[in-house]
Amino acid sequence: MAEQQTDETEDTCQLVYEQGGVFAHKNGNARNEDVLIAGKMVVCKRDMKVFVEWQPEVQTDCSTSEPNTELDWTQVNAVGYKSHKSDSDGPVGDGELRMLHKNKKLHISIDVRDLKSYKLSKKKEGWEHITFIQRDGTTHPPLHFHSGGVNEFVEVLRQYVSILKSRKDRRLFLVSEHEMTALQKSFHELQLFGEQSTDLVNKIYTDPYTATMSGLAKVRNFLWDNLVVPETRPRSEVADILLTDPDNILVPGLMFDRDENEPEFELICCTELPPRVEVSRSEPFTAVEWEDQLDAQGRIDDWDHIKNRVFKGGISHSLRGEVWKLLLNYYRVDSTSKERTETRKQKLDDYFRMKLQWKSISADQESHFSVFRDYKSLIEKDTDRTDRTHPFYQGPDNANIAMLYDVLMTYCMYNFDLGYVQGMSDLLAPILVILENEVDAFWCFVGFMEKVKHNFDLDQQGMKTQLKNLSTLLHFSDNQLFTYLESNDSGNLYFCFRWVLIIFKREFIFADIMRLWEVLWTDLPCENFHLLICLAILDTQKHIIIENQFGFTEILKHINDLSLSIDLELTLKKAEAIFLQLKECPDTPKKVREVIGLEGGNNDSDAATPEEDQNELIHDQCHLVTTTEHRI
Amino acid sequence: MSYAYLFKYIIIGDTGVGKSCLLLQFTDKRFQPVHDLTIGVEFGARMITIDGKQIKLQIWDTAGQESFRSITRSYYRGAAGALLVYDITRRDTFTHLTTWLEDARQHSNSNMVIMLIGNKTDLESRRDVKKEEGEAFAREHGLIFMETSAKTAANVEEAFINTAKEIYEKIQEGVFDINNEANGIKIGPQHSPSSPHAPSGSLGQQAGGGCC
Numbered sequence A: 001m002a003e004q005q006t007d008e009t010e011d012t013c014q015l016v017y018e019q020g021g022v023f024a025h026k027n028g029n030a031r032n033e034d035v036l037i038a039g040k041m042v043v044c045k046r047d048m049k050v051f052v053e054w055q056p057e058v059q060t061d062c063s064t065s066e067p068n069t070e071l072d073w074t075q076v077n078a079v080g081y082k083s084h085k086s087d088s089d090g091p092v093g094d095g096e097l098r099m100l101h102k103n104k105k106l107h108i109s110i111d112v113r114d115l116k117s118y119k120l121s122k123k124k125e126g127w128e129h130i131t132f133i134q135r136d137g138t139t140h141p142p143l144h145f146h147s148g149g150v151n152e153f154v155e156v157l158r159q160y161v162s163i164l165k166s167r168k169d170r171r172l173f174l175v176s177e178h179e180m181t182a183l184q185k186s187f188h189e190l191q192l193f194g195e196q197s198t199d200l201v202n203k204i205y206t207d208p209y210t211a212t213m214s215g216l217a218k219v220r221n222f223l224w225d226n227l228v229v230p231e232t233r234p235r236s237e238v239a240d241i242l243l244t245d246p247d248n249i250l251v252p253g254l255m256f257d258r259d260e261n262e263p264e265f266e267l268i269c270c271t272e273l274p275p276r277v278e279v280s281r282s283e284p285f286t287a288v289e290w291e292d293q294l295d296a297q298g299r300i301d302d303w304d305h306i307k308n309r310v311f312k313g314g315i316s317h318s319l320r321g322e323v324w325k326l327l328l329n330y331y332r333v334d335s336t337s338k339e340r341t342e343t344r345k346q347k348l349d350d351y352f353r354m355k356l357q358w359k360s361i362s363a364d365q366e367s368h369f370s371v372f373r374d375y376k377s378l379i380e381k382d383t384d385r386t387d388r389t390h391p392f393y394q395g396p397d398n399a400n401i402a403m404l405y406d407v408l409m410t411y412c413m414y415n416f417d418l419g420y421v422q423g424m425s426d427l428l429a430p431i432l433v434i435l436e437n438e439v440d441a442f443w444c445f446v447g448f449m450e451k452v453k454h455n456f457d458l459d460q461q462g463m464k465t466q467l468k469n470l471s472t473l474l475h476f477s478d479n480q481l482f483t484y485l486e487s488n489d490s491g492n493l494y495f496c497f498r499w500v501l502i503i504f505k506r507e508f509i510f511a512d513i514m515r516l517w518e519v520l521w522t523d524l525p526c527e528n529f530h531l532l533i534c535l536a537i538l539d540t541q542k543h544i545i546i547e548n549q550f551g552f553t554e555i556l557k558h559i560n561d562l563s564l565s566i567d568l569e570l571t572l573k574k575a576e577a578i579f580l581q582l583k584e585c586p587d588t589p590k591k592v593r594e595v596i597g598l599e600g601g602n603n604d605s606d607a608a609t610p611e612e613d614q615n616e617l618i619h620d621q622c623h624l625v626t627t628t629e630h631r632i
Numbered sequence B: 001m002s003y004a005y006l007f008k009y010i011i012i013g014d015t016g017v018g019k020s021c022l023l024l025q026f027t028d029k030r031f032q033p034v035h036d037l038t039i040g041v042e043f044g045a046r047m048i049t050i051d052g053k054q055i056k057l058q059i060w061d062t063a064g065q066e067s068f069r070s071i072t073r074s075y076y077r078g079a080a081g082a083l084l085v086y087d088i089t090r091r092d093t094f095t096h097l098t099t100w101l102e103d104a105r106q107h108s109n110s111n112m113v114i115m116l117i118g119n120k121t122d123l124e125s126r127r128d129v130k131k132e133e134g135e136a137f138a139r140e141h142g143l144i145f146m147e148t149s150a151k152t153a154a155n156v157e158e159a160f161i162n163t164a165k166e167i168y169e170k171i172q173e174g175v176f177d178i179n180n181e182a183n184g185i186k187i188g189p190q191h192s193p194s195s196p197h198a199p200s201g202s203l204g205q206q207a208g209g210g211c212c
Helices: A005-009 A084-088 A094-102 A150-158 A180-184 A197-206 A208-227 A235-243 A252-259 A287-293 A303-313 A317-327 A337-359 A363-367 A370-383 A399-414 A424-435 A438-456 A461-477 A479-486 A494-501 A510-521 A529-547 A552-561 A568-584 A590-595 A610-619 B019-028 B066-076 B091-095 B097-107 B121-126 B131-141 B156-172
Strands: A014-026 A035-046 A049-056 A108-111 A115-120 A128-134 A143-145 A162-165 A172-176 B005-012 B041-050 B053-062 B081-087 B113-119 B144-147 B185-187
Touching: A014 A049, A014 A150, A035 A143, A035 A150, A128 A150, A150 A162, A287 A303, A287 A317, A303 A317, A303 A510, A317 A424, A317 A438, A317 A510, A337 A399, A337 A438, A363 A370, A370 A399, A370 A424, A399 A424, A399 A438, A424 A438, A424 A510, A438 A461, A438 A510, A461 A479, A461 A494, A461 A529, A461 A568, A461 A590, A479 A529, A494 A529, A494 A552, A494 B066, A510 A529, A510 A568, A529 A552, A529 A568, A552 B041, B005 B019, B005 B066, B005 B097, B005 B156, B019 B041, B019 B053, B019 B081, B019 B113, B019 B156, B041 B156, B053 B066, B053 B156, B066 B097, B081 B091, B081 B097, B081 B156, B091 B097, B091 B131, B097 B113, B113 B131, B113 B156, B131 B144, B144 B156
Parallel strands: B005 B053, B005 B081, B081 B113, B113 B144
Antiparallel strands: A014 A035, A014 A143, A035 A049, A049 A108, A115 A128, A115 A172, A128 A143, A162 A172, B005 B185, B041 B053
16 A cells, blocks of 8 residues: 555655555445445645645556645545446436546545544444545545554644534534644735735725725634634534434434524534435327316316326427416316316407507607616517527517517516516517417416516515525535535525526427426426426536536536536436435425425414424425415 | 636626627627527637737626626626626616626726727617717726627727736736736636636636637
């Protein structure tokens, strides 16, 4: 195990400590396989800095893993250390596959200044192991000392950092900076100011008061952060630590009680989700099946069955118009053919009445009606640039563009408070393609908007709520990605904005978006299933994002670039499988269950006592609730 | 292709003033009036040369409608340059400049170079805002100013490149600290020790390999 010494001894590397027989432990993938990689633990000094490193014993392509030795810290790979059997690890996208092959190696190198905490294993519990967590949220896999020696290692580490024992977890140790190490550092190195000193000097020059005061405030923040560490550690770190330790999982009810009054500081405990099951999809719902469902009066026999079929397989293209009208509340699902004919007649009248309202506004009136004028000009501009490459909307003077315009203008009259907001034309375009009729398209669009209108709030409150809900789901279902995004300025998930705003319209090809929307319109298998679609796509992209160490810009750009290259069926399967995991997991927090509508089952769940809440969680009583604003 | 510097730009302004068309004209040298309307943000990039140095412009094109201001604000961060665009045939897009400018100043780096652009000079017959008005606004607020046409490409190159020149001069003068990425400037991969957050091409190719 000493043969790799040369890699580290170039430059001025001084070896302080070395211990062989230390195994990186990757705990279970989807099939609960454990992966152990043999290696050695090293503490060394390089360029005046101290590094804690774990080096794999067999470095197959080590030469390529070493160009980063000048960096403050190098984490060549945090997640992709799969065994060579990983080929059978279920379907992965092309890109992901490439990434896994590229980054099969694992090598941990942490500048001790970046070390935030470490967690030791329980004394009696098999091999001793240690888990490192960096300041940026990175949590390394547990390192198992098969030949012992953790205590010796910790003693060495203590020579370079001062360590506080956590008050809440006796096996968690926090690296403190407030003693010698902190004093030794210049302001510059501490990065108190988030900007370079020259910039700071400029600021002091131009605005001495503000610059000085904000500088002092940061010093105070620094002291606060470092002196009061145990109380103020971000929740993400806490959660991650709990992850690895089955005996340390708190009673779910205890955590939730504490959260209820302070949603901003909710602690979502991450536990191991049940294994992800393979979900099957079926063929589209066909015209023959549809005929079978109608009785002599044209009444639908079993609407729930149809919805299930649509959820599992979508709808045959030729039948879409018919079924979309039911999914989008154009017709009542218990109506007869005769009643549907009457409904349609009524809707026809209603539509033209509203259309006449805006059609009959004179130029003079319009000149005194700025809100209307603005909507009109915006709709004009936007219908001219909506899906113009689709055959239905192609070419100059296309009559369907005029129809798109008329429907959106009439919608303004129907819901003047909301009016027209960019993105609506994207939602209408596929509906008009299918319905091919202005009136039908309008009323189906109304039905669609009922489900998603809060996306278009002027203050964007609806969008913010959705992204927050997505964040809640992600925090629980994939803490590693959540933590990664948080530490890369992307915790607000704004990079999913377009996905959510127009329900993935720009992410999938036309045929796929129709399939996806009809699936979502069934409201199955839970509320906010579109957020699980987000999780599924993020899950597929996770390795690429993390292994490339993408920052704010790279993440946003990468997600943008996925447009039209996402595999829909795979995504649908994965999203449903994630739903099943959340549903089956006894520790799924209340917040998460609420987002996907699994919480309660009675409308006055707010009135439930804590004990009841707890029982409910423990016994995993899942009910589908079908009343919230953001269901699709 | 390698570069000495990378500058981040953001294009802002009312909807329909031609932001995406300016970007497309600059990056692809073509005018496409039926380009889908922008939702969220889109990216473009092009390499230019200033003072013999290769500079990569990474351009963020934003949605213009008021509802989306709050999300657009999150994109200002780390921009070295902004193109603030209005439509010379629509006065309201000119009157809204003040709020755009406030937004930009409030959410961006104080050294960010702002270029004011009056677009659509090809529609001279429908002009609603005089060139002098644009100039006066720019003077008053310390912006550089140009009138452009994304359709005919008039002044489009100049608008993007002059902004870059201004940024470059600020670097030379030491106003911009190039080591601080919050200023919207990154040093090219071969010019500095590699950094864990260096711009990397998609799928982990070498940095600078044509990402966006």
